[in-house]
Every structure is written in C-alpha cells, then in structure tokens.
Amino acid sequence: MSTLKIDDLHVTIDTEAGPVEILKGVSLTLNEGETHAIMGPNGSGKSTLAYTIAGHPRYEVTSGSITLDGEDVLEMSVDERAKAGLFLAMQYPVEIPGVTVTNFLRTAKTAIDGKAPALRQWVGDLRGAMDSLKMDAGFAERSVNEGFSGGEKKRHEIMQLQVLKPKFAVLDETDSGLDVDALKVVAQGVNEAKDATGLGVLLITHYTRILRYITPDFVHVIVAGRIAEEGGPELAERLEDEGYDRYLTGAEAK
Ligand code: ADP
Numbered sequence: 001m002s003t004l005k006i007d008d009l010h011v012t013i014d015t016e017a018g019p020v021e022i023l024k025g026v027s028l029t030l031n032e033g034e035t036h037a038i039m040g041p042n043g044s045g046k047s048t049l050a051y052t053i054a055g056h057p058r059y060e061v062t063s064g065s066i067t068l069d070g071e072d073v074l075e076m077s078v079d080e081r082a083k084a085g086l087f088l089a090m091q092y093p094v095e096i097p098g099v100t101v102t103n104f105l106r107t108a109k110t111a112i113d114g115k116a117p118a119l120r121q122w123v124g125d126l127r128g129a130m131d132s133l134k135m136d137a138g139f140a141e142r143s144v145n146e147g148f149s150g151g152e153k154k155r156h157e158i159m160q161l162q163v164l165k166p167k168f169a170v171l172d173e174t175d176s177g178l179d180v181d182a183l184k185v186v187a188q189g190v191n192e193a194k195d196a197t198g199l200g201v202l203l204i205t206h207y208t209r210i211l212r213y214i215t216p217d218f219v220h221v222i223v224a225g226r227i228a229e230e231g232g233p234e235l236a237e238r239l240e241d242e243g244y245d246r247y248l249t250g251a252e253a254k
C-alpha cells in the first residue's frame with residue numbers, strides 16, 4: 001500500500017519584508033485510497049502545503065519531511081514527483097496558449113510513464129474522461145485553459161487526474177467558482193478516479209460544500225500554519241454550522 005507522509009513540515013517564503021514562516025509544523029499521513037480534507041480560513045497555509053508537496057521553488061522547507069513510500073519527496077524535482085505518482089490541481093490553473101488539451105495530456109502522460117501511451121487505449125481513456133466529465137469533443141482541441149470558464153478549468157484538472165492516474169492527488173480549492181451542477185460532475189470524476197485506481201486525495205477546501213459529494217475519511221483544520229484540529233467527517237459538518245471563528249479568537253490569529 002502506498003503512503004504519503006508529511007512530518008513536522010516547516011515552510012518559509014521570501015517576502016519583501018524578508019522570510020516568513022507559513023507552515024509551522026504540519027504532520028499528516030495519507031494512505032492509498034483515503035481522502036483527507038484540509039480545511040481552514042483564508043491565509044492559513046493550505047495552498048502553501050499544496051505547492052510545497054508539488055515542489056514549487058518559492059516554498060522553502062526549513063525542517064520536517066515529505067516521503068512517498070519512504071522515498072524523500074523533497075529531494076525530487078517537480079518532474080520526478082509527477083513520475084513518482086503525485087499530482088497537483090492548482091487553485092489557479094495556468095493558461096498555455098497554442099498547446100491543445102489533447103497534446104498537453106499526451107505529452108504529460110508520455111513524460112510520466114516514460115513512454116508514449118498505446119494509441120487505442122489512449123483514445124479510449126481520453127474519450128472516457130471527457131464523457132464522464134460531460135465535456136464536448138471540441139474541448140480537446142482548445143488551448144489549455146485559454147478562455148476556459150472556471151468550471152472548464154476545474155474539469156480539465158480532473159480530466160488530467162483521470163488519464164494520468166497518479167497515486168496521490170492534491171486538489172486545491174477545486175470547488176471554488178463551481179455551480180452545483182459542475183461541482184457534482186467534478187466530484188463524480190474524483191470519485192471515479194478513487195474507485196478505478198485507489199487514488200489517495202488531499203482535498204483542500206475552505207468550504208464544506210464539496211464534502212457532501214466527496215466524503216472525506218479524515219478532516220484536518222489548518223489555522224495559522226498549524227493543524228488546529230483533526231477528526232472524521234463529522235468535523236466538517238461542525239465547521240459547516242460553526243465556521244472557523246472559534247479557531248481565530250485566540251492569539252493564533254496571525
Ligand atoms: P490559503 O491557501 O490557506 O488561503 P496560502 O497558503 O495561500 O493560504 O497563504 C498562507 C499565508 O502566506 C498567507 O498569510 C499569505 O498572505 C502568505 N503568502 C502566500 N503567498 C505569499 C506571497 N507571495 N507573498 C507574501 N505572502 C504570501
């Protein structure tokens with residue numbers, strides 16, 4: 001069984017005012033097939049955690065570790081992380097003018113697997129992903145994210161997930177900007193990937209809404225760079241009722 005383990009992670013970023021520690025000791029263990037929700041108020045460090053796992057150069061790990069099946073993820077380049085089975089769906093996906101969705105996905109799949117996918121299988125996979133995400137055929141020929149609506153960007157991220165078949169996916173605010181119908185389609189896409197490949201999911205979200213469609217096994221609440229509370233799905237329900245106020249009243253608030 002695969003395991004992604006984050007242990008006492010401290011992360012600093014450089015700002016105009018000098019280095020600032022954003023994550024102040026975050027630990028969690030995500031096993032294959034599990035879904036962990038990372039929740040928390042704005043600015044608490046959720047995206048910082050996602051980018052650090054993905055290997056964004058801006059985020060400096062000053063102590064702690066991230067390992068995938070015992071291998072040191074922090075020693076891996078961004079490419080190596082993808083090859084090892086890590087996937088990040090960004091909060092704000094980037095546009096790649098001139099590169100079509102179909103070429104982008106095929107190039108990514110080839111890079112990750114170390115060989116080009118067999119054509120017949122690939123065409124089937126692509127069509128299956130597009131059907132399940134209710135995207136029309138013309139979508140595959142558009143430039144990546146260029147002029148995509150918020151919903152299309154998120155569907156494209158989930159389409160990547162379905163064809164690249166990572167071991168672990170970090171989904172950063174995949175629910176933001178989606179209407180309820182798009183949210184259901186995206187959630188179903190994630191659930192299908194879980195069922196098909198035993199995907200482990202780190203589901204980062206400010207709101208509890210998506211958790212009605214993707215049921216978390218565990219919920220971790222991050223406040224000011226630390227895990228403030230952990231529990232099962234019932235914790236998300238509590239947050240839906242109470243919000244984050246009770247975490248922010250103490251000295252923690254920034
Ligand atoms: P979240 O995703 O939980 O909303 P982030 O991880 O994006 O939080 O941000 C955590 C903290 O880091 C915030 O206080 C934010 O202001 C700060 N931060 C993030 N990126 C930058 C940056 N480029 N420059 C300065 N501060 C930043």
Ligand code: MG
Nearest residue numbers: 046047091173
């Ligand atoms: Mg964020």
